[in-house]
Amino acid sequence: MGLYKSRFCLSAGAVRAQQGVLTHEKNGLEIMDRVEVLAPAGNLPSLKAAVDAGADAVYFGFRNATNARNFEGLNFSEAEAIEGIAYCDQHGVKANVVLNTYPQIEDPSAWYDTVDMAAKYGANAVIVANMALLKYAHERYPNLGLHLSVQASASNYEAVNFYQKHFGIKRVILPRVLNVPEIVALKEKTDVELEVFAFGGLCVMAEGRCYLSSYVTGVSPNIEGVCSPARHVQFQNEGEKLQTRLNDVLIAEYEQGEEAAYPTICKGRFEANDHIYHVMEEPSSLNILEMLPEVIEAGVASLKIEGRQRTKSYVSTVTKTMRQAVDAYYANPERFRAKGSWLRTLNQTSEGSTHTLGTYQENWQ
Ligand code: SF4
Known part of the structure; x- marks a missing residue:
């Protein structure tokens, strides 16, 4: 894969990353950037824990079937969403609202209502998979960020650029099927921001298509x-x-x-x-720390921690560890090594107490 630039053959952006900043170009302008640590929030205490642990952004869903963590006792009421977004605003943290399931023909109103609530309460973005909802959010709320959910399974630049052209998506959450060279190749053909999974449970099926x-x-x-x-x-x-x-x-x-x-x-x-x-999958968590430089230097905008269904303590521990690792990378990119203490801490929160680099290191497709 000739497009892949290893750590030792760095792109211009990666060279600047070594100096403590990342840049990307947009409309001919070079914009300074730093990869974001994005944390899950299954409830208000977890959201606050994520913010306190150093997250740059959080994501949460409302208490209904509009998001793919529709567990009893999980998710946000309207009042909690308002309080959560206010807490994020006070701390300079972005709050993204997840609506990544597919509206059903009998009554799609909950999905549209959720877009309305996210816009009304000042969320940074909505995370959407369904085209009708993308169209609605794009046309009704042009200032609301639109992130294409992993549930849309857009894993090549043609698909990503299609969604950008027709719905104005700002970001795509990439399915957990790409290796680093493929992410680099995709990034070279799109200016849509890339969000990738950095830690948490794995899904072995094509996301959005598991039955x-x-x-x-x-x-x-x-x-x-x-x-x-x-x-x-x-x-x-x-x-x-x-x-x-x-x-x-x-x-x-x-x-x-x-x-x-x-x-x-x-x-x-x-x-x-x-x-x-x-038979299908040994319980294990994805953990990219050992490849953090490669993933950041591939040009991703956001490192996502999975686990809205997990505890506040999980959110706090994983966010804190990811924050430390990302800060350590920017402090000295060339000398970055995943510390044993970080890996041990994360393994304690992992499914099956083990971790994997998943497809990031694989050469197969
Ligand atoms: S592969 Fe497993 S975790 Fe993923 S959607 Fe299907 S049942 Fe759920």
Whole structure:
């Protein structure tokens, strides 16, 4: 992949990154920039924890099916959104509102109402996947930032530029399928900002197109906003073992003392070829720290931490660690190394207590 510039063959922007700044060009102007640390907020305490831990931006959803973390007890009421955005404003932090599920024909009003609320309460941007909503937000609120959700699965420059041309998107959240050379190649063909996942749970399917749960529950995360709806989840003791089920389908069985995961099909332990194992995906978290310079120097604008469903303590710990790592990079890009203490801290919050560089280091497609 000839377009890829390694750390030791740096682009002009990366050279300036070594001096403590990143720049990008827009309309012939060189604009100084620094990669953003973007933290998840499943509720107001987590939002405040993210801000206090040094996030540059946060993202959250309203308490309904308009976003893909539609868990009981999670997300924001209108009053909490107003308070959260005010807290962000006081601290110079951007607040992005997620509406990344697909409106249903019977009643799409919640999705349009959510765009209206985000604009009314002063959010920095809305994160949207559906074209009708993109059109609505673009035409109705031209000053509201429009970020293309990962759920839209735009992973090449033609797709990204299409959304920019027709809906004026400012940023695209890239699916977790690209390696660094591919991100570099994409960046060279678009001036849309790139947001990439830096830490958190992995999704093994093409994002926005996963129908795994619908085979078992009749609903998909793209519509219901959650991979395993709580009403279908069962935890049952069976003798010495704990079983997790989704709509009566056995997803995993745990020995005494073993930590049981929330049952999602992609991370289930099933029997295949006479073995019981994680057939689709071993629980592990994406963690880009060991490739942080390469990812920043690829020209990304934002490093996203996954996990709106996780605790306030998770949000605080991961945001703080990512903040330290990004600051350490800018302090001395050439000598940056991922500290063992950062990796250990993050591993403690990881699914399965392990981490992976995911597709960032892969050469396959
Ligand atoms: S079921 Fe698994 S693969 Fe499908 S969307 Fe959910 S996390 Fe991703």
